[in-house]
Amino acid sequence: MHDLVHDFAKSVLNPKSSSQxxxxxxxxxxxxxxxxxxxxxxxxxxxxxxxxxxxxxxxxxxxxxxxxxxxxxxxxxxxxxxxxxxxxxxxxxxxxxxxxxxxxxxxxxxxxxxxxxxxxxxxxxxxxxxxxxxxxxxxxxxxWHDDAKFKMPVQMGRLTCLQTLEFFNVSQEKGCGIEELGTLKYLRGSLEIRNLGLVEGKEAAKQAKLFEKPNLSSLRLDFERKSDNCDEDVLEGLQPHPNLQKLEIRYCMGNKIPQWLINLPKLVELRIEDCQRCSELPSLGQLPSLKRLYLRSLDNIRSIGDEFYGINTNEEEEEGRSRASGSSTRTRNSFRPLKNSMYEI
Known part of the structure; x- marks a missing residue:
């Protein structure tokens, strides 16, 4: 494709070219x-x-x-x-x-x-x-089509050269399951995966092999509003590659967000929306590159305390005793806060 564009540019710049x-x-x-x-x-x-x-x-x-x-x-x-x-x-x-x-x-x-x-x-x-x-x-x-019911091509996993795929609608139809993403190892840029409530468990979700797609920079994981499956396990199996820069999770009905989220050192933007049963967040304050954080409609989360930075009450008590004895090896400043960040809660 790049050669074609190059040849076309040459023909425009040189009207006498034999390729005109x-x-x-x-x-x-x-x-x-x-x-x-x-x-x-x-x-x-x-x-x-x-x-x-x-x-x-x-x-x-x-x-x-x-x-x-x-x-x-x-x-x-x-x-x-x-x-x-x-x-x-x-x-x-x-x-x-x-x-x-x-x-x-x-x-x-x-x-x-x-x-x-x-x-x-x-x-x-x-x-x-x-x-x-x-x-x-x-x-x-x-x-691009924003309808989650739009039918994807059957057996998309055969398109092993595919690099650009803007969305994928999971279906229970044969050849349209999440496992079709597994062989698409060259995917890059942005990808939105919908209907994740149809995925049956962690092992099925792992077949998407998101961890093996280092060129994906933006990922949106969209569950149905109502799901009978264990969304928490499914989300656990959808661990992306550490190169991911933007992540959005919507309508997940699990009780907590997986800990793999804090293993995304390049993550700049995180959105968690309409996860109404979620009562526990990972220590998002440990994400070194995070600048924009959006938390919306998380009805079961009443407050965000020091655990946001990976600090719990027992650790604070131990730290206090250590400071009193003069043997402290770690201070609260060792936890990096979110600097220059944007919050929407």
């Missing part, structure tokens, strides 16, 4: 037909197609661009992605985010070299194609 005919921007169905008619389409590598009048769902015209690597299809009158898209076997990048397309044809799943797919948010009314997991070269799935 590999990049084409068209603004009408007629222009596209003309390029196919004069056999110019075969040399095109990147096509930027803006069609104000739309495109036919069954058109075969795209197949004329048989060596195409990049296709950006835009225009809100473009309501369909032609089934002939499946003939562009060399396609690596497909961007339909600025179109009116609301469904993807099954032929898309023949694009075994596709590396990046960008879709407008909320666009896919009928979900992904059934054989989406055949796109084994896919690295970036740029798509």
């Amino acid at each position: 005919d590999r990049y084409l921007a068209l603004h009408s169905y007629e222009e596209m037909a003309e390029n196919v008619r004069w056999n110019k389409a075969a040399s095109i590598r990147s096509l930027f197609l803006h069609l104000g009048g739309g495109i036919s769902a069954d058109t075969d015209m795209l197949s004329g661009f048989k060596h195409l690597h990049v296709l950006k299809l835009s225009g809100y009158d473009v309501m369909f992605l032609p089934s002939s898209i499946g003939k562009l076997l060399r396609l690596r990048l497909l961007d339909i985010s600025s179109s009116g397309i609301t469904s993807l044809p099954e032929s898309l799943c023949k694009l075994y070299n596709l590396q990046a797919l960008t879709i407008d948010g909320y666009a896919l009314e009928g979900g992904f194609p059934k054989r989406m997991s055949d796109l084994i070269s896919l690295r970036h799935l740029n798509y």
